Amino acid sequence: xxxxxxxxxxxxxxxxxxxxxxxxxxxxxxxxxxxxxxxxxxxxxxxxxxxxxxxxxxxxxxxxxxxxxxxxxxxxxxxxxxxxxxxxxxxxxxxxxxxxxxxxxxxxxxxxxxxxxxxxxxxxxxxxxxxxxxxxxxxxxxxxxxxxxxxxxxxxxxxxxxxxxxxxxxxxxxxxxxxxxxxxxxxxxxxxxxxxxxxxxxxxxxxxxxxxxxxxxxxxxxxx
Amino acid sequence: xxxxxxxxxxxxxxxxxxxxxxxxxxxxxxxxxxxxxxxxxxxxxxxxxxxxxxxxxxxxxxxxxxxxxxxxxxxxxxxxxxxxxxxxxxxxxxxxxxxxxxxxxxxxxxxxxxxxxxxxxxxxxxxxxxxxxxxxxxxxxxxxxxxxxxxxxxxxxxxxxxxxxxxxxxxxxxxxxxxxxxxxxxxxxxxxxxxxxxxxxxxxxxxxxxxxxxxxxxxxxxxxxxxxxxxxxxxxxxxxxxxxxxxxxxxxxxxxxxxxxxxxxxxxxxxxxxxxxxxxxxxxxxxxxxxxxxxxxxxxxxxxxxxxxxxxxxxxxxxxxxxxxxxxxxxxxxxxxxxxxxxxxxxxxxxxxxxxxxxxxxxxxxxxxxxxxxxxxxxxxxxxxxxxxxxxxxxxxxxxxxxxxxxxxxxxxxx
Ligand SMILES: Nc1ncnc2c1ncn2[C@@H]1O[C@H](COP(=O)(O)OP(=O)(O)O)[C@@H](O)[C@H]1O
Ligand SMILES: [Mg+2]
Numbered sequence: 001x002x003x004x005x006x007x008x009x010x011x012x013x014x015x016x017x018x019x020x021x022x023x024x025x026x027x028x029x030x031x032x033x034x035x036x037x038x039x040x041x042x043x044x045x046x047x048x049x050x051x052x053x054x055x056x057x058x059x060x061x062x063x064x065x066x067x068x069x070x071x072x073x074x075x076x077x078x079x080x081x082x083x084x085x086x087x088x089x090x091x092x093x094x095x096x097x098x099x100x101x102x103x104x105x106x107x108x109x110x111x112x113x114x115x116x117x118x119x120x121x122x123x124x125x126x127x128x129x130x131x132x133x134x135x136x137x138x139x140x141x142x143x144x145x146x147x148x149x150x151x152x153x154x155x156x157x158x159x160x161x162x163x164x165x166x167x168x169x170x171x172x173x174x175x176x177x178x179x180x181x182x183x184x185x186x187x188x189x190x191x192x193x194x195x196x197x198x199x200x201x202x203x204x205x206x207x208x209x210x211x212x213x214x215x216x217x218x219x220x221x222x223x224x
Numbered sequence: 225x226x227x228x229x230x231x232x233x234x235x236x237x238x239x240x241x242x243x244x245x246x247x248x249x250x251x252x253x254x255x256x257x258x259x260x261x262x263x264x265x266x267x268x269x270x271x272x273x274x275x276x277x278x279x280x281x282x283x284x285x286x287x288x289x290x291x292x293x294x295x296x297x298x299x300x301x302x303x304x305x306x307x308x309x310x311x312x313x314x315x316x317x318x319x320x321x322x323x324x325x326x327x328x329x330x331x332x333x334x335x336x337x338x339x340x341x342x343x344x345x346x347x348x349x350x351x352x353x354x355x356x357x358x359x360x361x362x363x364x365x366x367x368x369x370x371x372x373x374x375x376x377x378x379x380x381x382x383x384x385x386x387x388x389x390x391x392x393x394x395x396x397x398x399x400x401x402x403x404x405x406x407x408x409x410x411x412x413x414x415x416x417x418x419x420x421x422x423x424x425x426x427x428x429x430x431x432x433x434x435x436x437x438x439x440x441x442x443x444x445x446x447x448x449x450x451x452x453x454x455x456x457x458x459x460x461x462x463x464x465x466x467x468x469x470x471x472x473x474x475x476x477x478x479x480x481x482x483x484x485x486x487x488x489x490x491x492x493x494x495x496x497x498x499x500x501x502x503x504x505x506x507x508x509x510x511x512x513x514x515x516x517x518x519x520x521x522x523x524x525x526x527x528x529x530x531x532x533x534x535x536x537x538x539x540x541x542x543x544x545x546x547x548x549x550x551x552x553x554x555x556x557x558x559x560x561x562x563x564x565x566x567x568x569x570x571x572x573x574x575x576x577x578x579x580x581x582x583x584x585x586x587x588x589x590x591x592x593x594x595x596x597x598x599x600x601x602x603x604x605x606x607x608x609x610x611x612x613x614x615x616x617x618x619x620x621x622x623x624x625x626x627x628x629x630x631x632x633x634x635x636x637x638x639x
Contacts, residue, residue, distance in 0.1 A: 059542055060632045079630055083546040098539040098635065102233040103225075110225045115544040157543060 005068075006089075006165050006197055007033040007056050012065035014051050014220075025051040027220035028065070033165060038191050038198040040208040043217035049201040050169050052217065056199055057092050057167040058085040070164070087116060091158025091196075093168035097150040099142040099157075105129065106138040109156040116161060125160070132156040132186060148179035155186060165197045166190065172202065180204070227549075231556040234529065235564075242561060245525040249565025249611060250572065252518035255511045257573035257599060257607045258580045262504060265598030270496045272594045274489045276433035278361040279324070279460035281474065282492075283314060286485045303328060305455035306484050313481065314459060319474055321464045324361045327352035327443055328457040329450040331407035332417065348393060349438045350407060352446025354381055361460055366429040372400035376426035383442050388426040392436040399424050405439065411451030420449055433593050496592075503588055518565070519618045526558050526622040534629060535638010541631040554623035555616065562615025566608045574599045 014026040025048045033039055033056065041049050054060040058069055061082065067075045070089045074082065086092075091112075099108050110125050129135050132152040142150055151171060158166055168187065172180030184207050191198050200211070208214045216224045235242045285304035311325045329350045355378040359365060367376040367388075379386035387405050389397070399405055405422045422441065430436055447453045463470055475486040530537065537550055545553075573580070581597045588596075 054632050057542075060630075080547055083541070083544070086542075087544045087546075092542050094539070094542075094635070098535070098542075100536060100539070102237055103230075107225050111540070112543040114225045114227070114230070115540070115546065115549050161544065 003034040003036060005032050005034050006070060007031070007199075008066075008068045009055065009062075010066040012052070012055060012067060013063045014048075014055060014060065015063045024220050026055070026062070029217075029220070029222055031056070031215065031222075033197050033199055035164065035197055036191065036195045037213065038188070038200070038211040040211035040214045041199065041201040041217060042203070042205070042208050042214055043201075044203075047217040048220040049217055051220075053167050053169050053199055053201055057090050057165075058082045059092065088161050089164055091161060091163035091166045093151070093154050093158050093166065093171045095170040095173045097142075097147075097154045097174070099150055099153055101142055103141075104138065105134055105140050105142070105145070105153050105156075108142070108153050109160050112157060112161045120160075128156045128160055131159065131190075146179075147175050148182060151175060151179075151183050152186065155183070155190070159190065159194075159196075162194075163196060165199065168198070168200045170201050170203075172204065172207070184210070227553055227556050228560070231553055231560055234533070234557055235560055238529065241525055241528070242564070245521050245561050246565035246568075248518040248521040249562055249615070250569030251565075252511070252514040253566045253569030253607055253611050254573040254576070255507075255514045256610070257570050257603060258577070258597060259504070259507050259511045260603045260607060261573070261577060261580070261597040261599040262507065262584060264600065264603060265594075266500050266504070266592075266596045267497060268598065269592045269594040269596050270493055270500070273433060273592045274493050274496075276362075276431060276435070276593075277460065277489065279322075279462050279489070280466045281461040281463060281471065281486060281488050283310060283459040283461065283478070283484050283486050284457070285483060303330075303457055305452060305457060306459075308454045308456050310481050310484050311456060311459050314461070314478055317474065317477060319463050319465070319470060320461055322357065322360050322462040324354060324357035324460045325443060325456045326358070326458050326460060327446045327450070327452070327455070329409070329446060329452075331409045331439075348407065349434075350409075350446060350450075351438050351440050352443040353440055354443050355379060356381070358440075361462060362435070364431065365435070368427045368429055373427055374401065376401045379425055379440075379442055381442055382444065383425075384445050385420075385422050386425045386441070387422040388428060388440040389424055390428050390436040390438045390440075391430040393439055394424070394427040399427070401425065401427060407439070407449075409449055411449065413451055418449070436593070500588060500596075503584070515614065519614055522558055522561055522615055522618040523621060525561065526554065526619060527625070529557065530554060530622050530626045533638075534634050535636075537626050537629050538631045538634025538636075538638060541629065542635065547627040550629075551623045551627040554626045555619045558615050558619025558622070559612060562611050562618075563608075566611035566615075569611075570604045570607055574604060 009029060009031045012026055012029040013024070016023040016025055029052060041052060043049050055062050055067060058074055061077060062075050065075060066073070069085050072085060074085050100111065103111065106125050106129065109128055110120050113120050126135065129138055132155050134149060134152050134156065137145065137149060142153065145153065166187070172183050175183060187198055187200065188210065190196050202208060215222050285306040287304050308325065315323045331348050331350050359378065369376065378388055389399055389405065397405065401424055403424045405424050407420050407422065408417045409420060410417045428435065447455060463474060471488050478484070478486050540550060577597045577599050581595055584596050
């Protein structure tokens with residue numbers, strides 16, 4: 001493949017201390033994410049999926065290993081420095097949506113721009129809402145939305161900064177299968193139309209089959 | 225979306241907590257503004273009231289200068305008298321520009337039962353003066369003119385049944401020129417009160433000083449009806465040249481009269497200012513406590529709010545917020561809380577200045593007629609600024625804690 005590598009991890013380890021024992025949540029993982037591809041991370045609960053995507057999105061730092069995001073070595077960086085890496089390049093979608101309850105749909109979507117110290121251009125937020133199918137919900141508060149709609153807002157928020165990689169941790173895990181499929185379709189559309197790379201964790205084998213590549217984790221290692 | 229909007233939305237999310245915190249700030253600011261207004265006002269009030277006496281030096285029976293101060297400004301109780309001969313002697317002093325003998329007595333107001341226990345306000349100050357020298361000392365005294373006051377004049381020195389009434393006492397007693405003023409007096413050494421009737425020959429314009437509440441009558445008449453012929457309460461003196469040296473020289477010359485003391489009004493002023501200063505220290509202590517409580521309130525409220533929103537702050541970081549940006553957001557919340565308290569608090573203090581004045585006046589019990597509490601725009605501005613600065617200091621810790629949260633841990637703990 002000749003596509004640009006946006007994220008590259010080598011021998012990634014992430015160990016947690018829990019009391020006196022060490023939990024090896026990730027124990028030597030190699031991973032590459034290229035522009036425009038969709039990568040699915042499969043694996044049972046506790047296998048290290050969340051830990052992995054947190055590293056790939058610079059929300060967390062590896063205990064050991066090499067990690068390059070957007071051409072920049074990030075292993076060993078402090079939280080202060082990781083912020084700069086996250087900004088603009090990466091969009092993150094949580095399983096529990098994590099919208100800000102006091103903000104409207106449009107405000108939630110516009111929020112990341114505030115932290116980029118950038119005002120949305122006229123119609124910019126409306127276009128994002130249109131893209132995620134929420135054009136008519138701009139002024140609603142999160143509590144007035146269904147789960148599927150909330151996840152659409154979260155995707156809109158991730159897309160607002162026009163990221164090159166969209167990272168989603170079990171984005172359909174809290175949704176019924178029908179709604180989950182619709183959300184997955186939205187991700188697919190985004191990858192297709194905007195050329196955004198997608199890293200997504202799931203238990204759903206049908207979704208995994210529709211991604212360009214699949215990584216399967218077990219006990220912090222890639223098994224296939 | 226702006227930081228302020230975001231901060232504001234977080235504050236109104238918990239309206240009761242925010243209101244209580246802002247209320248604490250408002251209270252502290254109100255106390256601080258009142259104290260500041262008192263600090264600005266009382267020196268001037270004391271200085272102004274003393275200036276209105278018209279003289280720089282007074283000679284009075286030996287006693288405490290504090291008492292002297294209160295006596296002069298209120299015509300208060302515990303009056304001491306000095307022999308009239310002192311006046312005759314002192315007036316020969318070459319440094320004197322003007323001198324006036326004054327006799328002060330207290331009469332029961334007409335219309336009050338003599339058997340009952342009348343309130344303190346049921347008394348009138350009667351001041352016996354020599355009309356010419358007294359008016360020379362207070363050239364600003366003006367007689368009212370117009371309907372009801374036509375023909376107003378001062379009494380002759382030897383008049384026996386004429387009075388001139390101060391503005392307020394005339395108003396209160398509803399007396400005009402030509403009306404009768406009754407005074408019930410228990411003469412010195414007697415038990416039975418005696419009723420006297422006077423004709424009001426003049427009413428004074430408002431002066432803003434204690435003269436407004438005084439009824440003036442000829443010195444001789446006053447001495448006589450109070451049963452104190454040949455006695456004075458004070459002698460008011462204006463020196464040709466007034467300074468510390470002249471004052472000490474003058475004082476030295478008249479130490480030889482054993483019954484009297486020479487008091488400069490500068491001394492009286494100093495005594496009053498230090499008296500009031502003590503009260504001020506107590507008020508300041510209350511203010512410090514109020515401010516501390518408000519600061520702790522702000523810290524506690526914002527810390528609680530940050531703690532509640534740990535997960536949310538993690539999310540903000542995950543969508544791109546840096547340390548400084550989180551810090552800024554939380555700091556803004558403390559700033560808004562402080563402002564939300566400081567502005568109403570200072571307005572409250574400004575609006576309640578009269579009440580504060582009345583309370584202080586009552587507690588301090590000094591007869592200063594000018595406002596003790598002076599609240600200026602500068603004072604309001606400075607206090608609000610102070611509240612904002614303290615609010616920002618109070619916000620440092622919570623904002624720093626929020627800024628230091630790690631996103632993954634914050635989100636996990638918030639779930
Ligand atoms: N902050 C943490 N502290 C301690 N252990 C953790 C922490 N986060 C995850 N783990 C542990 O690491 C392992 C991998 O967790 P996770 O990455 O959440 O797996 P998955 O997302 O696949 O369910 C689990 O055993 C989990 O209990
Ligand atoms: Mg997980």
